[in-house]
Amino acid sequence: MTTRDFNRLSTYINNAYGIKMPAEKKVMLECRLQKRLTALHMSSYKEYCDFLFSDEGLEQEMLHMIDVVTTNKTDFFREPSHFEFLTQYALPELCEGWNGYKEINVWSAGCSSGEEVYTLAMVLNEFTEMVNGTSYRITGTDVSLTMLSKAAEAVYTEERIADIPMWLRKKYLLRSKDRAKQTIRINAALRGRTEFKRLNLMDEDYDVYGKFDVIFCRNVLIYFDKTTQCTVINKLAEKLKPGGYLFLGHSETVSNMQLSLVPVQPTILKKLSHQ
Ligand SMILES: C[S@@+](CC[C@H](N)C(=O)[O-])C[C@H]1O[C@@H](n2cnc3c(N)ncnc32)[C@H](O)[C@@H]1O
Structure with missing residues (x-):
């Protein structure tokens, strides 16, 4: 070239x-x-x-x-400490003092082939089963149409599911009837809680439904320069509800950035309640 x-x-x-x-x-x-x-x-x-x-x-x-x-590498339960934080701190806090019905709205921005979305779906399904009056919906967006169609199909090879705990596999994954294929599909209950659409994080306006309690944008910003990272994080912040959380990838640092969010851990940022 x-x-x-x-x-x-x-x-x-x-x-x-x-x-x-x-x-x-x-x-x-x-x-x-x-x-x-x-x-x-x-x-x-x-x-x-x-x-x-x-x-x-x-x-x-x-x-x-x-x-x-685009680089589309992803995994189920990638960077597992984020899912522990979600279950132990973020979700209980987001539902605290809530009397009535609460739908937890989650966005996976840069979702690749969907593993992050379905990991979130398993975690949220477990949480909402235990907490009365709660449910969830998850939107996965990416710039790659090929990845989005894989994500919506929700079919994965058996070797891809190694990081999913066995009890979650038994509960949420369906084995292909054709055993020679060695594939699984995410069950209909989880698929029904998810939707996928094309969204370029460089877009002027992010065309997503409503505001979010939780946004995952992990291992996407690493490919952007610092100024673009900062602009995208602040635009994602606008889509968070007060008290909501943004999760970044473990190698994505926000040091020296002028952000409207407060870091609670190096890669977990929070929108303060009064913002
Ligand atoms: C390495 S994958 C990360 C997948 C998942 N978030 C994870 O951490 O496992 C990065 C994804 O970001 C997407 N991406 C790259 N640039 C983007 C942009 N401008 N807007 C939206 N998605 C983008 C790529 O298509 C790719 O699927």
């Missing part, structure tokens, strides 16, 4: 999706885009870039391009 084509792509990816694309990532970008060149029967990155930035390409190819450019 020529420097000119790399610069066109990296500038676009950074401006439109927030993802940093420094010169060291050129080889990685070439490898990832190779799939698209093959799919489109193109023989050079120049041909690909010319198509991508044409009116037709911007309409048709951009979604495929961002699919291959």
Whole structure:
């Protein structure tokens, strides 16, 4: 790929999706885009870039391009201390003193193939079963349509579920009738509490329903520069209810950022009740 084509792509990816694309990532970008060149029967990155930035390409190819450019690594019960904090502190506190019906509204922003959403669903289902008058809904958003369709399908290979405790597997996972497939599906009760939609965290307005008690945005901001991280966190904060919590990935630090949220742990931020 020529420097000119790399610069066109990296500038676009950074401006439109927030993802940093420094010169060291050129080889990685070439490898990832190779799939698209093959799919489109193109023989050079120049041909690909010319198509991508044409009116037709911007309409048709951009979604495929961002699919291959994003890193989608995820797991069930990834960074488990967050789920312990949620069960032991955040959820009891959010429901404290509540007389009547409370629906806990949760958003997984950058949900990839859905493992984080269904982990949250298992945790929230367990909690709301124990606390009268509570229920929950979870929205998963991502910029990758391929990941969103995997998330909505909720089918995973058996090797992916190793980190789910056995008793939760028995309660919430359905084995494929075709044993040779070695896949499981999240049960209908949990799937019914979730919804998925495309949302780019670089969007001016976040088109999500209502305000949230809890937002997970983990291992997404790590790909953004510091200024963009700060802008996105403050925009997520606007979508939190007073007293709500934002969880970031364990390697995402908020030091030296001017934020409207208060850190209660290095990667757990809270919107104060009077905000
Ligand atoms: C590494 S995965 C993290 C998945 C999950 N949150 C976790 O921690 O396991 C990062 C996800 O962020 C998504 N992403 C990257 N840039 C985004 C953007 N601008 N808007 C929304 N999602 C984005 C990617 O498509 C990818 O699925």
